[in-house]
Amino acid sequence: MEDLPNNTGCKFLDLFDCHCAFGSYSAPGLKVFRSASHIRAEMDRVGIGEALVYSNVARECDTQIGNNELLRAVAVDDRLHPAWVLTPDLGSWLPSFGERVDRMLQAGVRAAYMFPTFHQFTLSPWQVDGLLSELSEHRVPLFLDFGNKHWSERLTDWDAVDAVCGRFPELPVVMVHEGLASVRTLTPLLARNPNLHVEISYFQPNTGIKVFAQEFGPDRLLFGTGMPVYDPGCPISMIAYAPISVEWKQAIAGCNLRRLLGGVC
């Protein structure tokens, strides 16, 4: 039997949640964050220091209204960091992708969320490469959420993810809310693509944090909660009790996200 570290005397994790949503939902939910203070209250309850937040209004209906509403909500809050929801809409009547990404960066936004399934677009070059080339040029981390709610769902287009990582090796790509059934697929994909990362709010193979950190290094995993839909206690406990060093835990808890956001140019 392998000896695992004895978990005594660890210090608190410096948690930076990369997956948090602000604003209303059309579906009946148990919790909603209607203000920055709502988010901070739950963060305080479970010891999360900072959070990267996107707007559910932007995801569900209107990117412009939602993204701007988010900016106003978190404008004076140094613990909440905005991420914009982007779609690859293309047309001569629209601002160019370069203008859109410039506007985002000028607003202080250093991360993008995309929802290929919900927003009904592909990751094919003819669809997304205009936008992704702008994000890649500025090293803006791209969080991809294919909308899997249960591990038995197979909504993620893994071939397309592999191709995006290969076409844009400088673009940090983060898979969001992938489940335990993705172990078989993520293992070769992480090996092939150094710019691919995994957000762990739903990634719960037994001792998976240790196995993946040892296999690929701790810098490929990012702490996320999925609040306010999902329970933050689960990923926090999983990192805290992961049989890995405190340094690796802190990397996953927040250092990796800080590094990605700090790399935006």
Next chain:
Amino acid sequence: MAGELAERAMCGEKLDGVLIIDGHAHMGPWCPLQALACSANDMVAYMDAIGVDAVCASGFLSITADFRLGNDMVADAIRRHPGRFVGYATINPHYPTDVLPELERCFDELNMTALKFHPAWHSYPVDGHSYMQALEFANDRRALVLSHTWGTPALLESLATKYTDVSFLVAHHAHINSPDIDHTVWAGLIRDLPNVYADLASSVALMGGFELMVRTVGAHKVIFGSDTPLHDLAYQLGRVLLADLDDEDKKDILGRNLARLVPGFDR
């Protein structure tokens, strides 16, 4: 922050001094998924790192292809790790003449003390002949029975009132995992029937869904379960440890409730 247990969990502090018994675990691989740390040895190593006293386990092999071989695997873990595994004797209801002999073998020779049903995997009604044989057996042995499903609320009520010496553990029902589903009927049964309990195990953990169910049915009716090694044990524990509940309720859920239902934990 929500109490001493939450603070200990956030530090990753080993949970010595807190009785933790996982009421819903498995063992071994299940090849539709790439399993990690699924051997008895690996499971015990992780339990030790966290401070989990014991898990109640059925083999994936017991539920799927070969129930005898799977039960043997669990029995081997019980032998090699005394006190760390409570064995769920598992039968395949499609082999009705094997039900009683296998249950007697599991209880009388393999030191198992509880039963696991999986009517969904076996596509077999929970009130079918094989399961009724097993419930008669469980009633005679005053045993705990965990079932993936108990059919309808009415069926569970009829079984629980007929087999009053059985402790019925309702899998995956100690939380609200979809805001669209009306859980009040199940919650009412769990609250009102003295021999019915709710198991927590679920991959999906909606924020606030566990606390809502605990406040509905009472902490004394909720059993911590993880579905490990399908799920990460610490991930599943986090739902209890960092819940917005007081520590005494958490300790009931983590182990004290189950210690009253299975032998071996008289402390």
